Amino acid sequence: MQCSTARLRNCGLPNVAIGEFALIDRFFAAAGGEGRDDVILGIGDDAALVRVPAGHELVVAADTIVAGAHFPREFPAEAIGYRALAVNLSDMAAMGAAPAWYTLALTLPSADERWLADFSRGLHGLAARHGVALIGGDTTAGPLTVTVQILGLVPAGSAIRRSGARTGDLVCVSGTVGDAAAGLRALEDSARGSSADREFLIERFIHPVPRVELGLMLRGVATAAIDVSDGLYADAEKMLAAGGVGARLDLDVLPISDALRRYAGEEGARPLALQGGDDYELCFTLPAAQFPAFEAAARAAGQVIHSIGVVESDPGVRCQAAGRAIDLKLTGYDHFSS
Ligand code: ADP
Ligand code: MG
Numbered sequence: 569m570q571c572s573t574a575r576l577r578n579c580g581l582p583n584v585a586i587g588e589f590a591l592i593d594r595f596f597a598a599a600g601g602e603g604r605d606d607v608i609l610g611i612g613d614d615a616a617l618v619r620v621p622a623g624h625e626l627v628v629a630a631d632t633i634v635a636g637a638h639f640p641r642e643f644p645a646e647a648i649g650y651r652a653l654a655v656n657l658s659d660m661a662a663m664g665a666a667p668a669w670y671t672l673a674l675t676l677p678s679a680d681e682r683w684l685a686d687f688s689r690g691l692h693g694l695a696a697r698h699g700v701a702l703i704g705g706d707t708t709a710g711p712l713t714v715t716v717q718i719l720g721l722v723p724a725g726s727a728i729r730r731s732g733a734r735t736g737d738l739v740c741v742s743g744t745v746g747d748a749a750a751g752l753r754a755l756e757d758s759a760r761g762s763s764a765d766r767e768f769l770i771e772r773f774i775h776p777v778p779r780v781e782l783g784l785m786l787r788g789v790a791t792a793a794i795d796v797s798d799g800l801y802a803d804a805e806k807m808l809a810a811g812g813v814g815a816r817l818d819l820d821v822l823p824i825s826d827a828l829r830r831y832a833g834e835e836g837a838r839p840l841a842l843q844g845g846d847d848y849e850l851c852f853t854l855p856a857a858q859f860p861a862f863e864a865a866a867r868a869a870g871q872v873i874h875s876i877g878v879v880e881s882d883p884g885v886r887c888q889a890a891g892r893a894i895d896l897k898l899t900g901y902d903h904f905s906s
Contacts, residue, residue, distance in 0.1 A: 649690030661783030665720030749844025817877035
């Protein structure tokens with residue numbers, strides 16, 4: 569630890585006014601670990617100790633985000649903090665897990681206090697909303713990289729896996745898709761679209777909402793689930809392949825926001841909805857007979873879901889629109905790059 573303190577102090581970068589311990593104390597220890605009585609030992613020791621309730625399994629995931637690769641370099645610090653946790657909460661949602669604790673491994677080019685204050689505000693704000701506690705981490709100097717490891721709980725045997733889809737199940741997706749990919753474009757091109765639409769789409773990219781509550785509702789109902797990070801088509805295919813099945817998707821019923829329709833036009837919206845990434849919605853399958861009751865229950869709980877296709881025994885994802893098969897390669901969808 570002395571070593572990383574020295575590195576933070578001697579890395580030759582501006583704004584290194586604060587040491588590693590002060591930094592952890594001020595921006596992370598003070599706000600982490602609160603509000604959960606199952607944290608036996610939080611930040612400050614060599615490792616954290618948490619209580620896992622009897623009859624439960626621990627669900628573990630980690631995601632790293634790198635400046636320039638997973639978010640633009642000029643991304644606001646608040647949004648980087650938010651995103652680092654949001655993408656991990658989304659993995660918990662896709663497993664039907666209740667997120668409980670997380671660790672933060674932070675590599676910083678400098679200890680810029682203003683940046684850290686904004687970053688930790690984004691992080692802790694989302695953590696508080698979901699009742700997850702920061703229980704430890706690591707802090708080093710280097711190119712900006714943020715790794716969050718998240719731990720969640722499910723009653724033993726009840727986690728939703730990618731592999732459970734069965735022929736005849738409906739393929740569903742939450743919310744609307746394509747907004748985040750359009751939001752990224754809107755960030756880069758300020759000329760296009762109305763300011764209200766641009767704002768909506770950019771917000772969808774900067775602050776994706778992890779569907780944790782929906783994930784919990786899907787437990788015991790969904791046969792398979794995945795969160796949409798790489799694009800609906802790619803992620804649905806991944807999930808279905810894990811179950812050794814395929815699907816037919818109806819492109820006419822893809823949930824597309826009014827803002828995206830106006831921003832990209834009818835023609836432009838569909839490839840974004842199908843192949844744009846970063847929405848962090850949930851794609852899942854469930855037995856067709858359960859859809860109406862589940863959709864109503866979800867709606868009553870403020871969760872929007874849509875059925876977009878049917879699981880078939882043939883592997884691969886086939887698309888149709890206006891009752892006709894669509895070859896994504898012929899339509900140029902395949903050349904869409906995000
Ligand atoms: P060690 O050298 O034993 O790994 P550290 O000095 O790296 O200890 O960390 C001291 C304590 O601060 C540990 O409890 C660790 O989990 C926590 N910690 C370090 N960096 C962070 C961070 N970025 N966020 C939250 N906790 C952190
Ligand atoms: Mg350490």
